[in-house]
Amino acid sequence: MQTTTARARTRAADTRPRAAILTALMALSVAVLATVAAAQDDVIEAHGVSTFGELKYGPDFEHWDYVNPDAPKGGEFSTWAFGTFDSLTPYILKGNAAALSTIFYDSLLTGNLDEPDSMYGLVAHTVEYPESREWVIFHMRPEATFRDGTPVTAEDVVFSYETLIEKGRPSFKVSLKDFQSVEALDTHSVKFTFNPEGPLRELLMTAGGLPIFSKAYYDEVDFTESSLEAPMGSGPYELASVEPGRTVAYQRRDDYWARDLPVARGTNNFDTIKIEYFADYTTAFEAFKGGAYLFRExxxxxxxxxxxxxPAVESGAVKIETLDDGRPAGTQGFWFNLRREKFQDPRVREALGMAFNFEWANESLFYSSYERTDSFWENSETLQASGMPSEAELALLEPLRDQIPETVFTEEAFSPEPQSASDLGDRGALRRASRLLEEAGWVVGDDGLRRKDGQTLQVVILNDAPGFDRIINPYVDNLRRLGVDASMNRVDAAEAQEREKRFDYDVVIQRFAMSSTPGDELRSIFGSETANVEGSANVAGIDNPAVDTLVNHVATAQSREELITAVHALDRVLRAMHVWVPQWYKGEHTIAYFDVFDRPYDDTPPPYAMGELSIWWYNAEKAQSLRDAGAL
Structure with missing residues (x-):
């Protein structure tokens, strides 16, 4: 696809005859050359790439529209994270990487906060690719350097790709499987060649988003070992300090090579970004009240x-705000581990889902703050399936009819039935759930527990967050009313992380942030290839060829209209499969922060993020006023 900001050219041989004696051969020459030209794509050279349509920003743009290009640099941004960490190496399975530990690395391209499907040159100043997108050449900026001053080269990019495939998290072998080759054409040009049958729309941007490692550094350091040493990157921040499991701080590099590029102006404004770790939400909140960190969502x-x-809120030292969130709300819920035999029957999964009374929880526990999630693209009117399937959806679904639930064709997109907000054990819902379990062969015995083939229906919910006890325990109570031997297994964050990597659970609570332009990344969450890959995001173990086909339709869609149709079909099928018990969402950001920050917008953030880490900045005068008042 050629955009108005890109320059296309067709490479063809010179067709002029060299001498009059060749006149007799001209007809043959022209015919051959016409065939060659027809087989070649127009080659696009541009400063960025868009999945569909036009790039918003032209080749001479000076900065993103939503930033303050003259934002002052300085100060500290601090926030909190849940659990623990013991590593600064985020791309391997070993260890638990600290929050934001990808901040050390640059990539060839970078995205922005007001376009859902565009990327622009960072380490690369130009991309060159055919309309088919079967390959791409990134022309790199010679001025790009690692933290030690050594240049970022095409050889480093090749090394990074090969390292992720050979030594990175196993899921990289899946996400990069359609990369046929990566080669350095010269010191600052690197070519990626893709499988022509792969999701070509996505692969170019996947290549552009890969982290770039220093080959020279990892010639001396073992990439496969987790470490708390500062890695060698070319990104805007370096390590300031680290206390394993407690806190990590990153320091802005004054010598960052890309600081004056249009894609970086007005960003990376804090001298220090600090993350404080806490084992539970209540302790973290009390620490915020005491000024242990400055920002909290x-x-x-x-x-x-x-x-x-x-008092700090009442005095104005702490501001509380609600901001719009234009992104899909995410897929938060209780996920069943379909690798376990007891969850194979969808009637069992649907019945267990009926035991979660959201309406009661929302009124009794959540102060009526939430809406019920039903879609994997909740809070997106465009991408969320509704009603009966359209003709366009049916064209994708009919060939898969024997592999997906019949209700996809006979019922509207599944949504959990509302239950009584005043009665946790909604009798109607529990009766319907009981019938489904009996149909699936799980019969209540004399001791009140359900059994099938001599096995008790046992369901254990893995939980590492004490704040979730009050939500899980009522759900467990309702499961027990159904005759399920249900319980909650509370573990610490480190154990939970390791068990989740190994898929060692019955039910796990997880949330995925879904893209406004979903694509090949869905394979990592829903694809058969990742169902048994340790450390993958496929927490449910979904292994269904129809889902694979629909994910491929999403990834290979040639227009946004085709994309929306494919996402609707996929959303509809996943909901009918009952792979999870959807929880809740709120289509807005609820934030609190000490009044030491400024930002380039008032009440309406960019559509795809608040940008608190990237485009806000520290106001030293405000901070001094709070210190003078004893509030900080």
Missing amino acids: EYQSKIWATGYEF
Whole structure:
């Protein structure tokens, strides 16, 4: 696809006859050359690439529209993370990497906060690719350097790709499987060649987003070993300090090679970004009240409704705000481990889902703060399936009819039935769930427990967050009312992370942020190839050829209209399979922060992120005022 900001050219041989004696051969020459030209694509050279349509920013843009290009640099941004960490190496399975530990690395291309499907040159100044996107050449900036001052070269890019395939998390072998070759054409030009049958729309941008490692550094350091040593990157931040499991801080590089590029102006404004770790939400909130960190996005409805009445809020030292969130809300829920035989029957999964009374939880626990999630693209009117399938969807679904639930064709897109907000054990819902379990062969015995073939129906929910106890325990109570031997297994964050990598659980709570332009990354969550790859995002173990086909339709869609149709069909099928028990969402950001920051917008952030880490900045005068008042 050629955009108005790209320059296309066709490479063809010179067709002029060299001498009059060749006149007799002209007809043959022209015929041959016409065939060659027809087989070649127009080759596009551009400063960026868009999945569909036009790039918003032209080749001479000076900065993103949503930034303050003159934002001051300085100060500290601090926030919190849940759990623990013991590593600064995020691309391997070993260890638990610290939050933001990808911040050390640059990539060839970078995205922005106001386009869902565009990337622009960072380490690469130009991309060159045919309309088919079967290959791409990235022409790199000679001025790009690693932290030690050595240049970032095409050889480093090749090394990075090969390292991720050979030594990185096993999921990289799946996500990069359609990369046929990566070769350095010269010191600062690297070519990726893709499988012509692969999701070509996505692969170019996947290549552009890969982290770039220093080959020279890893000639001396073992990439496969987790480490708390500062890695060698070319990114805007380096390591400032680290206390394993407690805190990690990153320091802005004054010598960052890309600081004056249009894609970087007005960004990376904080001298220091610090993450404080806590084992539970309540402790983290109390620490925020005491000024242990400066910014908090609130995910606990009870705390949001009742906790923000402390003196710093009343004095104005802490600001609380609700901002629009234009992204899909994400796929948060209780995920069944379909690798286990007891969850193979979809009637069992649907019945277990009926035991979760969201309406009761929302009123009794959440202060009516949430809406029920039903779609994997909740909060996206465009991508969320609704009603009966359209003709365009049916064209994708009919060939898969014997591999997907019949309800996809006979019922509207599945949504959980509302239950009584005043009665946790909604009798109607539990009766319907009981019938489904009996149909699946799970019969209640004299002891009140359900058994099939001598096996008790046991369901254990893995939980590493104490704040979730009040949500899980009522769900467990309802499961027990159904005759399920249900329980919650509370573990610490480190154990949970390791068990999740190995898929060692019955039910796990997980949330995935879904893209506004979904593509090949869906294979890592829903694809058969990742169902048994340790450390993959396929927490449910979905292994269904129809789902694979629909994911491929999403990844290979040639227009946004085709993309929307394919996402609708995939959303509809996944919901009918009952692979999860959807939880809740809120289509907005609820945030609190000490009043030491400024930002380039008032109430409406860029559509795809708040940008608190990237485009906000520290106001030293505000901070001094709070210190003078004893509030900081």
